[in-house]
Amino acid sequence: MGIDQTSLPILSLTGISKQFPGVKALDDVEFTLLAGEVHALMGENGAGKSTLINIISGLLQPTAGKIRLRGQDVVFAGAAHAQKAGISTITQEFNLVPQLTVAENIFLGRELTGRLGLLNWREIKRHAAEVLNELGLDVPLGQRVSYLSVGDRQLVEIAKALSLEFRIITMDEPTAALNAAEVARLFDIIEKLKRRGIAVLYVSHRLREIFRIADRVTVLRDGKRVATRRINELSEDDVVALMLGRALKKEATVYQKVPVSEKAALSVNNLNVPGCLTDISFDLRVGEVMGCAGLVGSGRYELTRALFGLQQISGGTVKVNGQPMLPTAPSTAMRHSIYMLPEERKVEGVFPDLTVRENLLISAKRLFHRLSEMLINANEEEKQYQEMRTSLDIRAANSGQRIVKLSGGNQQKVMLGRALMSNSRILLLNEPTRGVDIGTRVEIHATIRKLAQNGYAIIVSSSDIPELVSVSDRCLVLSAGRTKGLLDRAQISEDNITALAIGQEISGDNE
Amino acid sequence: MNHSAESPNFRSIFSLSNATRFVQIAESLGVFALLMIVVIGASIIAPGFFTYTNLTNTLIAASITAVTGLGMTFAIAMGGFDLSVGSVQVLTAIVVADLLSAIDPPLAILGALLTGLAVGLVNGVLISKLRLPAFVVTFGMMSIVRGVALLITQGQSVMITKHVEFGLLNNGKILGLPVPFIIMTMVFLALSVLLKHSPFGRHACAIGGNRAAATVSGINIDRTTIAVFGLVGVTAAISGVMLSSQLMIVDATLGTGFELQAITVSVLGGTSLSGGHGNLVGTVFAALLLATIASALNILKVISFYQYLALGVLLIFALAIDTGRRAFIAKSLAARPG
Numbered sequence: 078m079g080i081d082q083t084s085l086p087i088l089s090l091t092g093i094s095k096q097f098p099g100v101k102a103l104d105d106v107e108f109t110l111l112a113g114e115v116h117a118l119m120g121e122n123g124a125g126k127s128t129l130i131n132i133i134s135g136l137l138q139p140t141a142g143k144i145r146l147r148g149q150d151v152v153f154a155g156a157a158h159a160q161k162a163g164i165s166t167i168t169q170e171f172n173l174v175p176q177l178t179v180a181e182n183i184f185l186g187r188e189l190t191g192r193l194g195l196l197n198w199r200e201i202k203r204h205a206a207e208v209l210n211e212l213g214l215d216v217p218l219g220q221r222v223s224y225l226s227v228g229d230r231q232l233v234e235i236a237k238a239l240s241l242e243f244r245i246i247t248m249d250e251p252t253a254a255l256n257a258a259e260v261a262r263l264f265d266i267i268e269k270l271k272r273r274g275i276a277v278l279y280v281s282h283r284l285r286e287i288f289r290i291a292d293r294v295t296v297l298r299d300g301k302r303v304a305t306r307r308i309n310e311l312s313e314d315d316v317v318a319l320m321l322g323r324a325l326k327k328e329a330t331v332y333q334k335v336p337v338s339e340k341a342a343l344s345v346n347n348l349n350v351p352g353c354l355t356d357i358s359f360d361l362r363v364g365e366v367m368g369c370a371g372l373v374g375s376g377r378y379e380l381t382r383a384l385f386g387l388q389q390i391s392g393g394t395v396k397v398n399g400q401p402m403l404p405t406a407p408s409t410a411m412r413h414s415i416y417m418l419p420e421e422r423k424v425e426g427v428f429p430d431l432t433v434r435e436n437l438l439i440s441a442k443r444l445f446h447r448l449s450e451m452l453i454n455a456n457e458e459e460k461q462y463q464e465m466r467t468s469l470d471i472r473a474a475n476s477g478q479r480i481v482k483l484s485g486g487n488q489q490k491v492m493l494g495r496a497l498m499s500n501s502r503i504l505l506l507n508e509p510t511r512g513v514d515i516g517t518r519v520e521i522h523a524t525i526r527k528l529a530q531n532g533y534a535i536i537v538s539s540s541d542i543p544e545l546v547s548v549s550d551r552c553l554v555l556s557a558g559r560t561k562g563l564l565d566r567a568q569i570s571e572d573n574i575t576a577l578a579i580g581q582e583i584s585g586d587n588e
Numbered sequence: 589m590n591h592s593a594e595s596p597n598f599r600s601i602f603s604l605s606n607a608t609r610f611v612q613i614a615e616s617l618g619v620f621a622l623l624m625i626v627v628i629g630a631s632i633i634a635p636g637f638f639t640y641t642n643l644t645n646t647l648i649a650a651s652i653t654a655v656t657g658l659g660m661t662f663a664i665a666m667g668g669f670d671l672s673v674g675s676v677q678v679l680t681a682i683v684v685a686d687l688l689s690a691i692d693p694p695l696a697i698l699g700a701l702l703t704g705l706a707v708g709l710v711n712g713v714l715i716s717k718l719r720l721p722a723f724v725v726t727f728g729m730m731s732i733v734r735g736v737a738l739l740i741t742q743g744q745s746v747m748i749t750k751h752v753e754f755g756l757l758n759n760g761k762i763l764g765l766p767v768p769f770i771i772m773t774m775v776f777l778a779l780s781v782l783l784k785h786s787p788f789g790r791h792a793c794a795i796g797g798n799r800a801a802a803t804v805s806g807i808n809i810d811r812t813t814i815a816v817f818g819l820v821g822v823t824a825a826i827s828g829v830m831l832s833s834q835l836m837i838v839d840a841t842l843g844t845g846f847e848l849q850a851i852t853v854s855v856l857g858g859t860s861l862s863g864g865h866g867n868l869v870g871t872v873f874a875a876l877l878l879a880t881i882a883s884a885l886n887i888l889k890v891i892s893f894y895q896y897l898a899l900g901v902l903l904i905f906a907l908a909i910d911t912g913r914r915a916f917i918a919k920s921l922a923a924r925p926g
Contacts, residue, residue: 419801
């Protein structure tokens, strides 16, 4: 279903500029959102997407320009104001109270009360059930939000927006943490929203999604709008070219893989983690990138956590270079040259109060002054930082800048750099390119391949199946805590990985 | 200031795009400006404030609070705090006074410092190994240590009669500066280096800023926690020794409310209760501010009870500023282009 010609712009921005000290984040941007359309906003990290969304959601005020909502000029004084005007923003950080139930969250702040001013549970439940039914969701109403998966939480947030009769929903990287099934469900719901005339502003780095659900696309580059087009007028390459300002050098999507040595860097035998993993066995060889696929709940993340000593192991053996080891804590794993990149950069990765350099070197072998074993050698650290900055192309003003000032892609590079600085030869990389732009993604993949060539042994655990196809020598697929398959080079394909991950068998053409 | 240690590039410090760094500077300057205003105000309305004797006394009082405040800053940066410091101060003041009747001052002081260290380490072990909240452990320890101090003295005062040269720790001057001030400066320098230039300080801030990330980064959280509380215990003990040498007669009722002072100077100085970073310069300025206010109120013959009111008001004021600052930083971060 497309947009018909009579659709009126529900929101229109004209001549929007936003000046930050030293940088013009947005420069004279035009943007319109029609009722019932999905409008994708594309651009590299730093192109101005977040700034534009923040302006629309009232978090920021533009330096110049006009915002018209249903034909009326508006100036949003803050996020609450924009919400009142019917604009809901769904980001990675949910505005849900984890301790409350689904129903309570949906009606938080405008509880339905009975005669004595007490909560009217029956009405709350009935209304909540109505909203959820409308969306076709089967989330248990009485469930505490903290027990829900990321995908379900997102849907609760959408349900909340619907119950508030919001007309505009902005979604910032909504699929970053979702598995394939959840993405499909989200897209179904977005279709329903469209049919109800709700305008969806959709931001994602995943091109394929944009082509699946968007009606129109606006591309930003360096704070300027470079194009707004109907999606069917463009090809994927066109969009990339618009974003980068040049055609992307066609990378061989699947990297040329070099023969790996037969030496196992990490051998896992019948590994068991209570409630998560059953009898997992594999050998990770020196110079190899092994992909690890699986839906949320498949035990994919728990596998890397267990190997890094963050999850208790109840049985099985782990050997590093033939030496048995029991990963009881990250420090133990690190002594055995294992390092893990966490799945959620914000939750388990970034130290918001520390500088870029401190963040990069937090797990590094300490560089001490000659004089004292207690003190850090700042010069030596700076040298290390500069080296890593150059090799990973980290864009930061200086090493003393706080990391939260960097864009998501650059923060992710710092996280990757941290893993490299840990002096470990076995890297467990979770979602290495989550939330980064296409250019950075290609760079990170190239880095991973280069590391393998240099004799690192790497596990890439990812929900991004094209990524696994691109970088893996072999791919382990988990389903419900068990090994569903270990695909070799010839067998790796998106179809095969997806089929195994959802528990199907693949046609045994190779075996 | 301590910020030059953090970044040698002055242009980057003052570049406006670096909003949070700017806020950090403004924070120290803010307390400093407040201090100047209060000092000038006190000099005008309280005759006798701006005299050598009074200024020296004020400086001594500030130094005693600052030493523990500096240790407290580490605990707060790590996302915790220590309510037992007042009791530790009095216990160590009594320990040193008692020991002076038997042994030489250096050994007696060492005994007091080890006592403080021991209490701090016990705090740290209980918090990290039993996974108890710092609030509960140190609150309990506050009562336990006070009880021990009462038991040791049997409720009596302890007077220092032997080794009266111990008083030099309070009255002495080095290069014209009171010894307590010298002690505080040394503690300040040592802890500044520890906070910014040692893995220990960095780990403490990392734990306060993002505990989950600290775990994943392989930081030994238990060991850092124990060390930080050990450090706080030692600084409280130094304050105890300083108090003992100031009074030369101590009893177990001293040091009540001292924990509140230590936390207040730390927070007022710009160390956020939410953890993640510490501002040691600010702590020193805030201690001076607190002592100045107390001294002015004394001179103006305001009943000392009012000083409790002032302290409470200041703590709430500091927390309000802290909340406002966090909102500002959150906003400037949301403003990050991209």
